[in-house]
Amino acid sequence: GAGVSQSPSNKVTEKGKDVELRCDPISGHTALYWYRQSLGQGLEFLIYFQGNSAPDKSGLPSDRFSAERTGGSVSTLTIQRTQQEDSAVYLCASSLSAGTGVTRGEQFFGPGTRLTVL
Amino acid sequence: AQKVTQAQTEISVVEKEDVTLDCVYETRDTTYYLFWYKQPPSGELVFLIRRNSFDEQNEISGRYSWNFQKSTSSFNFTITASQVVDSAVYFCALREGGGADGLTFGKGTHLIIQP
Numbered sequence: 001g002a003g004v005s006q007s008p009s010n011k012v013t014e015k016g017k018d019v020e021l022r023c024d025p026i027s028g029h030t031a032l033y034w035y036r037q038s039l040g041q042g043l044e045f046l047i048y049f050q051g052n053s054a055p056d057k058s059g060l061p062s063d064r065f066s067a068e069r070t071g072g073s074v075s076t077l078t079i080q081r082t083q084q085e086d087s088a089v090y091l092c093a094s095s096l097s098a099g100t101g102v103t104r105g106e107q108f109f110g111p112g113t114r115l116t117v118l
Numbered sequence: 119a120q121k122v123t124q125a126q127t128e129i130s131v132v133e134k135e136d137v138t139l140d141c142v143y144e145t146r147d148t149t150y151y152l153f154w155y156k157q158p159p160s161g162e163l164v165f166l167i168r169r170n171s172f173d174e175q176n177e178i179s180g181r182y183s184w185n186f187q188k189s190t191s192s193f194n195f196t197i198t199a200s201q202v203v204d205s206a207v208y209f210c211a212l213r214e215g216g217g218a219d220g221l222t223f224g225k226g227t228h229l230i231i232q233p
Contacts, residue, residue: 042223042226043226047220107165112161
């Protein structure tokens, strides 16, 4: 079956503009995660969704970052008033469930969106 | 707070040599999960293995093996008879049992297999 897909694959924007990054998880996966990968910071966890709810938003770098998920499927990560330090690869992952216990599933990653802020 | 340390930034070996990638973790939780991911030049993170904190059995999958030792908080990864296709960045990651479900990643080890 299809894996996690992300769009666009590359995005170049000017400082101060807003951008939207999209993630389409594996069908049937209820949990969805956003990460950021940059040279300076490595791989950072941003936020996760169980269904349409995001229980913990503390990983978002600033209030310019927001994310939503509708219908328990597609998620959008929005960055407002982009800054040059936002340049990074934004990775999305999904898993069967984020629930407790031994059945917590491994996360499968998409190809990422490379964001460049000029 | 949890932390994952991969002290080896880059390792270069000749094909067919064995190589071990080190991973040391810190957590206060008694229940946690450890992972290894591979990131080839194409960029996509590929899941390799998950280990639960209550299962210290070592695991072997083909040329790959993992050594989990709670006493030293380590979860090392060995590739036997390395191949050029094993060249990639390898990440060790931790997820605590009671916290948010995001993974805490190490900085990664860039493995170069020379022909």
